[in-house]
Amino acid sequence: MRVRFHLPDFAGFDKFNMVFVAMLESRPEFFREGVEIASFYGVFPPSIWNGGRFQGGTCTKEFVKGVTKYFNSKGIPLRFTFTNPKLEKKHLSDEFCNFVMHVADNGLNECIVNSPLLEDYIRKNYPNFKLTSSTCKRITDPDKVYEEVEKDYHIVVLDYDLNNKFDILEKIPNKEKCEILVNACCNPGCAHRSHHYDTIGLEQIAYANHVRKYPNAPFDSAKFEAEHPESRFEFDCQCVNRSLYEVQQLSCHISPDDIWNKYVPMGFSQFKIEGRTFDMFNLIEHYLYYMVKPECIGEARLSFYRNLNKNNVITIN
DSSP: OOEEEEEEOTTTTHHHHHHHHHHHHHOGGGBOTTEEEEEEEEOOSSOTTOOSSOOOOOOOHHHHHHHHHHHHHTTOOEEEEEOOTTOOGGGGGOHHHHHHHHHTTTTTOEEEEOOHHHHHHHHHHOTTSEEEEOGGGOOOSHHHHHHHHHSSOSEEEOOGGGTTOHHHHTTOSOGGGEEEETTOOSOTTOTTHHHHHHHHHHHHHHHHHHHHHOTTSOOOHHHHHHHOGGGOOSSOOOGGGOOHHHHTTSTTOOOHHHIIIIIHHHTOOEEEOOOTTSOHHHHHHHHHHHHBOGGGHHHHHHHHHHHHHHTTSSOOO
16 A cells, blocks of 8 residues: 655755654654655745745755755655746746756656646656646546546646545546645635636746845835736635644545545545645644554654754754
């Protein structure tokens, strides 16, 4: 049995995830049967191709090389969330994103794609990268889902609105190609989700351009909203701040027991834990909840905290 988890975030949670990888290696008895880390997903900021969640900050070329080398040395792919839906042809030549692609072009690493424009560019210029079809495409029509799975993708991330629609899931061909988002924090059936992705894409482009022109000046998000009134929401979305315990109340939630007792027997083996915008303690609880045996969670939590402290990820007085 293989139960493969795609986890956030190799850049923002680099040391955090290094500690978690070490715990999986050194204390396998803590973990549920078959648990594997299939990838760490995210981007090195400031990546103009990024989508799904806004990613601020910057990093050095040495950091890009070091993080890529570390996780790849463990046999774990980095999977780049290059899902910005607002890209134009001029963005394809972005120097930083192409630098990252060159560094990671070793046959192990992967890209999640949404824009046909960027997908074609990657297929042509970086054919060694495995491609994942993004949940950002918001494909919920069953026939279109089946068609997407049959296309030339390494993995297809299903829309979370399909999570518990077993009549549709049962008919999906090549279930081993499908990735299921188990802890979606967004409201089920959210009518604003695609608009949210568009907004994030526009802001990511504005941020990357700002950093390029004014590397030492802070990015003014209020100014961005004033200049892009079409990007504003008519509501204040707080979904990304939901805790594990709030997420568990949503109808699209999938529990660990569901994974092992329902989805794996059906033929699914790829599962995504979202959390690029989570605080560290919320993310810890998600990792333990999904991957650690219930009877071992207390001991694993203490071990994880101690090693995070030892590696200066958190300070415990």
